[in-house]
Each structure stands twice: as structure tokens, then as C-alpha cells.
Amino acid sequence: MxxxxxxxxxxxxxxxxxxxxxxxxxxxxxxxxxxxxxxxxxxxxxxxxxxxxxxxxxxxxxxxxxxxxxxxxxxxxxxxxxxxxxxxxxxxxxxxxxxxxxxxxxxxxxxxxxxxxxxxxxxxxxxxxxxxxxxxxxxxxxxxxxxLTADGTCAPAPKCVDASDAKYSHTFDGPKGTATVELKGDLPLCGDAKQYFTLVSYFAPRPQFATPQYVYGTPASDYLGGAQTKIELNVGVPECHTQVDLIWGGVDEVIDPLVENGKRYGDKKLGEKGAPGNRSSGPQGWYNGGSKNCTTPTSTFASACDGTVTVSLSNDGSISKYAVEFEVRGANGWSKKVTVEPGKADNETVVPAENAGEIEVLVDGKVIEGGTYTWQRPEDCPLPTITADATCETFALTASNPEGGLPVKVEFTYGDKTETRTVEPGKSEKVTFKAGDDEVALVALPELDLELEVVYAPEGCGGGGGGEEPPGLPVTGAAAGGIAAGALALLAVGAVLFVMARRRRIHFTA
Structure with missing residues (x-):
């Protein structure tokens, strides 16, 4: 015993x-x-x-x-x-x-x-x-x-967690494009199981959800499994309207583009109420925001000698992902709308001369940066020419306006008389004064801020009006050919001198 x-x-x-x-x-x-x-x-x-x-x-x-x-x-x-x-x-x-x-x-x-x-x-x-x-x-x-059934069955404590039962926690910062995902508990995923998560950012047309959206840069994706129980994800965020999503799955789950009536992430976004997104606890894993449009609308202007302005519209920039509807407004109620696709430009908008006094380029009802302009006369536009024909009895002045320009206002003044003419492009206007004691006529183009003095000095006239006859010069005969040659020279001299006469007076003798 x-x-x-x-x-x-x-x-x-x-x-x-x-x-x-x-x-x-x-x-x-x-x-x-x-x-x-x-x-x-x-x-x-x-x-x-x-x-x-x-x-x-x-x-x-x-x-x-x-x-x-x-x-x-x-x-x-x-x-x-x-x-x-x-x-x-x-x-x-x-x-x-x-x-x-x-x-x-x-x-x-x-x-x-x-x-x-x-x-x-x-x-x-x-x-x-x-x-x-x-x-x-x-x-x-x-x-x-x-x-023994009161507490249910007894089983060994698990050494790992099945991927289908695993729970996670996450952090998310949409504006910065960062997120973390971590496996909850002390047990790793069983076997070779891997659970992928992906962070993706988009170009967006609005700071609220709107379509279409296009993926920006490269999505960030990584997995939890084996010894890896926490991951950090980082993506670039565009400097314009955007959407950022933290989703359940790998890069094959990324939707690009997001379009109207197309696929959506739904409950795949972490932090959603439904599965699988609700298997991770944390803030909502999506963000919509941004302070400016994902376009780069620009405009340039080119004045023509005829008074028109050609407006070039561009939508070609690093963040130009959407078509832009431009509105070009001119004076007197003139307006034109032009749609430019992303990465494209339009150079066919011409504002008529009568509407080119003040031009504005608008997008979404707002004038874009650098989008105002007023017609400016190009420096290479040909100037009007002035010719003179002086006799002992008359003093004739002619203004000629080259083709391809604007009508020009010309003021002719001799003595106490002033004549005003508007000279159309490709036309000439002639004014004849009766010869008097004044030795200078003034020709002004007020719209161009130009003036020209023409000296009345006919040849072969005795007595007053034009001064004394130069000795040795005949009045008739060969003198007539000299007068004609002098007139041709005056044409050339008049053109050259007038070009140089901006904001100052130049004297020449007729």
C-alpha cells in the first residue's frame, strides 16, 4: 500500500x-x-x-x-x-x-x-x-x-491569424499624401499570406468629388505579411484640385481614370462602414481638396498694323489635365468663347480693330493672370508720308497712308488756316493753301503724336512770298526739270523725315 x-x-x-x-x-x-x-x-x-x-x-x-x-x-x-x-x-x-x-x-x-x-x-x-x-x-x-460545455470548446491558442480574420488600424493625411497601416494584435498573418494596401492621388476638376479624375504620379503600395506588420505609404499630391484614397488591395485595384458612371472604390476605402474597409480602424481614408484648377490657362497678344489684335490661348502646362473654356472680351460688347483641350493652344482668335480698345481673357468668369491688353501700334508699321508742291501762288501738301494700316487723322496748318483730313489705308489726301508770307506749314498726326514742319520756299519767284530768286537760276526752260527733280526728292525726304519726327518737329524745305 x-x-x-x-x-x-x-x-x-x-x-x-x-x-x-x-x-x-x-x-x-x-x-x-x-x-x-x-x-x-x-x-x-x-x-x-x-x-x-x-x-x-x-x-x-x-x-x-x-x-x-x-x-x-x-x-x-x-x-x-x-x-x-x-x-x-x-x-x-x-x-x-x-x-x-x-x-x-x-x-x-x-x-x-x-x-x-x-x-x-x-x-x-x-x-x-x-x-x-x-x-x-x-x-x-x-x-x-x-x-464541460458551459464555456464552449477548448482549443489551443493560435500562433498566427488567418488573413480573412485579421484586423488592422490606419492613419491618413490626405493633403500631405501619407498613410500607415498596421496589423492589430501580436500575431502575424498565417503562412505566406500577404495583404496589400495602396495610396493613390488624382487630378480632380473640383475641390469636391467630381469626375473625370486622373492618377497623379505613381500610387504607393505595400503589404502586411510575415515579419512585416506595419507599412508606411507616401504619394505626391498635385498642386491643384485633388482626391487622395487609401484603399484595400494592390495597384491592380487602382481605377484610372475615375469617370462619370464608372467604377468606384466604395467599401474598399479604409474607414468605410462596410467590408473590407471596416476591417481597419482609423479616420476616413479619403480626401478631396486643393485650391486651384488643374489647368494652366495663359494668353498672349499680338497687335497688327490694321488695329486688330490676335489672342493666343494656351492650355499647355504641367498640371493641364482638363479642357479650358476661355472667353475673350473686347470693347463695345464684343465677345468670343474658345475651348482649348489639355496640352493644346489656339492662335485663331482675332479681335477686330473697333473692339480692340480693351481686351480681357476670362476662365470661369475671372480674368486670368496677364489676361488684359490694349492695342499698341507695332514699331514696324509704315508711317504715312507727306509731300509738298510749292509754286509762287500755292503751297500744296499731300498725306499718303500705306496699305495695311489704320485710317490716320492729319492736320495741315499754314498761316491762320487749318485743314483736317482722315486718310484711309492705301489712299492720299491733298490740301492746297494760297501762298502767303508765312514760310512754314505744320503737318500734325495727333493720333500718332507726330508733327512735321514744311518750309515754303518755291524757286524762281521774285519779291515776297518765297524770298529772293537765287542768282543764276533760270525761271523757265531747264529750271522746270529742276523743279520736278526737287519734287521727287521732297517725296523721299518727306518720308524719311516723318519717320524720325516722333514727339519732335523736323523742318524741311519745299
Missing amino acids: IRPKLSLRRPLAVLAAALIGMTGAVAVATPASAHHNNISATVACDQLSGERVITWKVENRYRTATVKGVKANPNTPVTVAVEGTESVPLQGFVIPQNSTIEAVQRVPGDTERAELKVAAAWYDKERRGSDDRRMRVPTSEDTGTID
Whole structure:
């Protein structure tokens, strides 16, 4: 008979780290005997092995008893921990009077019910002899049961998390184009599983959601799996209206472009209410904003000598992703709308001369930068020419306006008389004054801020009006050819001198 030394002060230390205890309901069958044992039990789950651990308590309220038989269902060992040794079987164990022993049984994790029967014998100390049956006084067989289903099944603690069950957390900063995604908990994804996440930014037509949208730069994508349990994502954000999305999946999930009535990310955006986006906790993973249009509308102007202005409209810039509708406005209510596709230019808008006083180029009802202009006379435009024909009786002045220009206003003044003419392009206007004592005529082009002085000095006239006849020059005959040659020279000189006469007077003799 085994009579090991008991120590009830030492807990079952070998089980403490792995067990989660809970008390089960135990039914005890008591024999019709004056001596019996009370049997109760508690159960815990060993998450390392996935087994249930039952702790049976056998209480002896009478004289010393010896366990003669043990029947367990399920049929697994029932042992008692003893100081100095790992454990001994419950069968054969001696239970002192008024003592309780704890015996441990391990059963499969899916066991629903356990039962323990303990047969014990009590000995009469006054009766001694060789016949063991004579020395025994009452014997009993007591039964205890426990329901193991109260806390569900018992399974080993997982060493990894299945990708389909994994949970995540994320951060998101749309204006900066940054995000992080992290696997929740201490367990990695099981096996070779990888879960990808992608951050993508777009050109957008408005600071609120609108289409079409075009991917800007290269999306940032990475995965969680293996030893990698946290990722950081960074993308460039355009300097204009934009949308930034943090989505569930790899770059193959990116939609480019986002168009009206087309595909959408929906619940794939992290932070959404539906799956899979709701499997990551954090802020909403999408952003719409930006302070200016994703276009680069520009305009240039070119004045023509005829008074018209050609307006060149361009939509060719690094952020020009959308067509631009320009409006060109001129004086007197003149207006024209021109649509320029991205990356293109239009050079066919001509503002008529009568409307070119003040020109504006607008986009979305606002004048664009550098979009105002007023016609300016080009420096290479030919100037009007002035010719003079002086006789002893008359002083004739002719203004000629080259073709391809604007009508020009000319003021002729001689003595106390002034004549004004408007000379059309390709035409001439002649004014004839009666010769007098004044030696200079003034020709002014006020619109061009030009003046020209023409000296009245006819040849061959005696007396007043033009001065004295130069000695040695005949009045008739060959002198007539000299006068004609002088007139031709005056034409050439007049043209040259007038070109040089801006903002100053030039004198020449006719």
C-alpha cells in the first residue's frame, strides 16, 4: 500500500501558467454507507495544448481512507501532485481523516462531460490480523460528474491569424499624401499570406468629388505579411484640385481614370462602414481638396498694323489635365468663347480693330493672370508720308497712308488756316493753301503724336512770298526739270523725315 507524504500547501504550479479556471457543476452519487467521500470538480482550458484540465477534489470526513479503485470517463490518468515527486496515481492514495486531496485529469478539448468514480476503504485501528478483509470496516464507491460545455470548446491558442480574420488600424493625411497601416494584435498573418494596401492621388476638376479624375504620379503600395506588420505609404499630391484614397488591395485595384458612371472604390476605402474597409480602424481614408484648377490657362497678344489684335490661348502646362473654356472680351460688347483641350493652344482668335480698345481673357468668369491688353501700334508699321508742291501762288501738301494700316487723322496748318483730313489705308489726301508770307506749314498726326514742319520756299519767284530768286537760276526752260527733280526728292525726304519726327518737329524745305 502506497502512503506518500501529503503536502496540501503547494499549489499545482505546473498548471498555473496555462490554465484558466472555472467551476463546473458536479453531481455526487452517495452510497448507502456510513462512510463516503464527497467529490467535486473544476475545469480549465490549457491553451497551449488545447486540452481541458479537470481538478477533482475528494473530501474524506472520516478516519483515514485508502483509494482502492478509480474509474474515469474519459479514460485518462487521474493523478495527485506530491511534494518531492511529479505526481502519483489517485488509485492507492491514502487520504487522512478530515482531509481533501486534489487529483488532476486531462481530457480532450471537445469533451462535453466527465465522470469520476472513487472506491475507498476505511480501516479499524483496533482490529489487527493477517486477513485484510477483516481489518477493513465500511467501504464505498462515490461518483462525481461535471458538464464541460458551459464555456464552449477548448482549443489551443493560435500562433498566427488567418488573413480573412485579421484586423488592422490606419492613419491618413490626405493633403500631405501619407498613410500607415498596421496589423492589430501580436500575431502575424498565417503562412505566406500577404495583404496589400495602396495610396493613390488624382487630378480632380473640383475641390469636391467630381469626375473625370486622373492618377497623379505613381500610387504607393505595400503589404502586411510575415515579419512585416506595419507599412508606411507616401504619394505626391498635385498642386491643384485633388482626391487622395487609401484603399484595400494592390495597384491592380487602382481605377484610372475615375469617370462619370464608372467604377468606384466604395467599401474598399479604409474607414468605410462596410467590408473590407471596416476591417481597419482609423479616420476616413479619403480626401478631396486643393485650391486651384488643374489647368494652366495663359494668353498672349499680338497687335497688327490694321488695329486688330490676335489672342493666343494656351492650355499647355504641367498640371493641364482638363479642357479650358476661355472667353475673350473686347470693347463695345464684343465677345468670343474658345475651348482649348489639355496640352493644346489656339492662335485663331482675332479681335477686330473697333473692339480692340480693351481686351480681357476670362476662365470661369475671372480674368486670368496677364489676361488684359490694349492695342499698341507695332514699331514696324509704315508711317504715312507727306509731300509738298510749292509754286509762287500755292503751297500744296499731300498725306499718303500705306496699305495695311489704320485710317490716320492729319492736320495741315499754314498761316491762320487749318485743314483736317482722315486718310484711309492705301489712299492720299491733298490740301492746297494760297501762298502767303508765312514760310512754314505744320503737318500734325495727333493720333500718332507726330508733327512735321514744311518750309515754303518755291524757286524762281521774285519779291515776297518765297524770298529772293537765287542768282543764276533760270525761271523757265531747264529750271522746270529742276523743279520736278526737287519734287521727287521732297517725296523721299518727306518720308524719311516723318519717320524720325516722333514727339519732335523736323523742318524741311519745299
